[in-house]
Amino acid sequence: xxxxxxxxxxxxxxxxxxxxxxxxxxxxxxxxxxxxxxxxxxxxxxxxxxxxxxxxxxxxxxxxxxxxxxxxxxxxxxxxxxxxxxxxxxxxxxxxxxxxxxxxxxxxxxxxxxxxxxxxxxxxxxxxxxxxxxxxxxxxxxxxxxxxxxxxxxxxxxxxxxxxxxxxxxxxxxxxxxxxxxxxxxxxxxxxxxxxxxxxxxxxxxxxxxxxxxxxxxxxxxxxxxxxxxxxxxxxxxxxxxxxxxxxxxxxxxxxxxxxxxxxxxxxxxxxxxxxxxxxxxxxxxxxxxxxxxxxxxxxxxxxxxxxxxxxxxxx
Numbered sequence: 001x002x003x004x005x006x007x008x009x010x011x012x013x014x015x016x017x018x019x020x021x022x023x024x025x026x027x028x029x030x031x032x033x034x035x036x037x038x039x040x041x042x043x044x045x046x047x048x049x050x051x052x053x054x055x056x057x058x059x060x061x062x063x064x065x066x067x068x069x070x071x072x073x074x075x076x077x078x079x080x081x082x083x084x085x086x087x088x089x090x091x092x093x094x095x096x097x098x099x100x101x102x103x104x105x106x107x108x109x110x111x112x113x114x115x116x117x118x119x120x121x122x123x124x125x126x127x128x129x130x131x132x133x134x135x136x137x138x139x140x141x142x143x144x145x146x147x148x149x150x151x152x153x154x155x156x157x158x159x160x161x162x163x164x165x166x167x168x169x170x171x172x173x174x175x176x177x178x179x180x181x182x183x184x185x186x187x188x189x190x191x192x193x194x195x196x197x198x199x200x201x202x203x204x205x206x207x208x209x210x211x212x213x214x215x216x217x218x219x220x221x222x223x224x225x226x227x228x229x230x231x232x233x234x235x236x237x238x239x240x241x242x243x244x245x246x247x248x249x250x251x252x253x254x255x256x257x258x259x260x261x262x263x264x265x266x267x268x269x270x271x272x273x274x275x276x277x278x279x280x281x282x283x284x285x286x287x288x289x290x291x292x293x294x295x296x297x298x299x300x301x302x303x304x305x306x307x308x309x310x311x312x313x314x315x316x
Contacts, residue, residue, distance in 0.1 A: 001024070001025040001026070001027070001063055001064055001067040001069070001070045001071070001109075002014050002017070002024060002025070002026050002027075002071045002073060003027050003028070003054055003063075003070070003071070003072045003073055003074035003100060004027075004028055004033060004072075004073035004074030004075065005024075005026030005027065005028050005033070005038060005049075005073070006026065006028035006030060006033030006034055006035065006037045006038045007028065007032055007033040007034075007037070007073060007074070008037075008171075008173075008175050008176040008177065008214075009073050009115065009168075009171060009214065009217060010026070010028070010033065010037075010071075010073040010074070011033070011037035011038060011175055012173070012174070012175060012214050012217075012218055013071055013073065013218060013221055014026050014038065014041055014047070015040075015041070016218050016222070018041060018044055018046055018047060021046065022046065023046045023047075023048075024041075024046060024047050024048070025048045025050065025063055025064075025067060026038060026041070026047065026048070026049050026050070027049075027050045027051075027052045027054070027059065027060075027063040027074070028049075028051065028052075028074070029051065029052060029053040029054075030051070031076070031092075032076070032077070032177075034177070037175055050062065050063050053096075054074050054092065054096030054097070054099055054100055055091055055092060055095055055096045055099065056099070057099045057102065057103065060099045060100050060102070060103035061103045061106065061107065063103070064100075064103045064104055064106075064107040064109055065107055066107075067104075067107065067109055068109065068110045068111075069109065069110060069111050069112075069113065069225050070100065070104050070109050070111070070112045070113065070114075071113050071114075071221055071225075072097070072100050072112065072113065072114040072115060073114075073115050074092070074096060074100075075092060075093050075096075075097075075115060075144075075145075076088060076089045076092045076093060076141075077141070077182070077184075078141065078182035079119065079138075079139040079141050079142070079275075079276075079277040079278065080181075080182060080275065080276075080277070081141070081181075081182045082139050082140035082141035082142075082144070082277075083139055083140060083141075083276060083277055086140035089140050089141055089144055090140065090143075090144055093141070093144035093145065093147075093148065094144050094147050094148070094151075097114070097144075097147075097148045097151060098151055100112070100114075101151060101152070101155045101161065104161060105155065105159050105161050109161070110162060111162040111163070111164065111224075111225065111232070112152070112155075112161055112162065112163045112164075113163070113164045113165075113166065113221060113224045113225065114148060114152060114163065114164075114165055114166070115166060115168055116145055116148060116149055116165035116166055116167040116168070116235050117141075117142070117145035117167055117168060118167050118168065118169040118170070118210070118237070118239070118279075118282055118284065119137065119138070119139065119141055119142035119145055119279070120134055120137070120142060120145050120146045120149065120167060121133075121134050121135060121279065121282070122134060122135035122136045122137040122138050122142055122279070123135035123136050123138055123279075127243075127281060127283045128241070128283040128284055128285040129237060129282065129283060129284050129285060130237075130285045130288075131167070131234075131235055131236065131237060131285075131288055134146075138277045138278075138279060139276075139277035141277075142277075148165070149165050149235055152165055152233075153233070156232075156233040157233075162229075162232045162233065163232065163233055164224045164227065164231070164232055164233075164234065164235075164236070165234070165235035165236070166217075166220050166221065166224065166235070166236055166238045167235055167236065167237050167238060167284075168212065168217060168238050168239075169209070169210040169211070169212045169237065169238065169239035169240075169282060169284050170184075170185075170209045170210060170211045170212055170239075170282065171212050171213075171214060171217050172184065172186040172187070172211055172212070172213060172214065172304065172305075172308060173213050173214030173215070173304060173307065173308050173311075174214065174307070174308060174311040174315075175311075176214075176308075178190060178191035178312070178316065179191070185246070185249075186211070186249070186253075186305075186308065187308075187312065189249070189250065189253055190253060190257065190308070190309060190312045190316075191312070191316060193253060193254065193257050193264050193267060194257065194261070194264070194312065194313070194316060196261075196263060196264070196267060197267075198267055198268050198269060198270050199250065199267075199269055199270070200269075200270040200271070200272050201246050201247070201250065201269055201270070201271050201272070202272055202273065202274055202275040202278070203246075203271070203272075203273070203274040203275070203278075204271060205245060205246045205247035205250065205269070205271060206245050206246070206247065207245065207246055207278065207279075207280050207281065208243040208244060208245045208246075208248075208280075208281045208282065208283065209243060209244065209246070209249075209281075209282045210239040210240060210241065210242060210243050210282050210283050210284045211240070211244060211249065211301045211304070212238060212239045212240055212297070212304075213240070213297075213299035213300075213301075213303070213304025213307070213308070214304075215298065215299050215304075216238065216239075216240060216297035216298065216299055216304075217238055219295065219296075219297065219298070220236070220238040220289065220293065220295050223293040223294055223295055224236075224293060227292065227293050230292065231292040231293055234292075236286075236288055236289040236292070236293060236295070237284035237285060237286050237288065237289060238284075238286075238289065238295070239283075239284035239286055239297070240284075240286075240297050240299070240300055240301065241283075241284055241285065241286040241297070242283070242300065242301065243281065243282065243283035244301050249301070249305075250269055252301065252302055252305050253305060253309070254267065256305055256306055256309045257309055257313075260309075260313050
């Protein structure tokens, strides 16, 4: 079962699981997910779609019936959104998460794999980020994702539910929405550049991130399903294990997009205020995932951007 299966990461997971001939139950309430992301799967006899909300325990119980593995991707992302509306972020990300844990426990799900977040590292300044060294959260969103890890740990110890948390680092790729107030930085920049508009970077562009292409994330989820017992009941960084500044990112995007339209190379970037709640630098150690999950990410930032830029050019 994939929660948030009509979203960016969830729909990519559904697609890959169906390709591998799995029976997939997908639940989404379309708060941020899109119907068109699941439309291609509806004709597949192995695909079941449930329009439901993780904040409703009955929906969660219905969706997890006869399910072996849950890939929990449903959440309200975005640090700025959580700062503006912490109550809704908490209801979805904490209340909804707890409902899914309870439903998974009650329906004897074998393993619960969930999207954790690099935001959990908070104000910790150590680089690269190692799973056991975290700081204090810098936003309501970060608090909710840390609480997820605490609940998963308690359910493992108290009820014997196998859990694996995947701390995603700045995931990007096909189907990531460029629109809306809380759009992620890469699709937003791509869309602006394609329209020959000047993108705006918050701060001076020297904040750095471990940008992670969607196929690396899919690999980590699939490996978590089949991982042996020594790899469960813990959390892993899911990233490429490198870091690039926002200025680096912008230069790559302009370079790759200018293959489609040479005018893009000349677009000037606007710099604005730093964004509240942002972590200055993010760089993951992926040693733990390599060792215990056999994780081996194939896509660097540059390779992932080339794939993404092509997808956006063909689909926007």
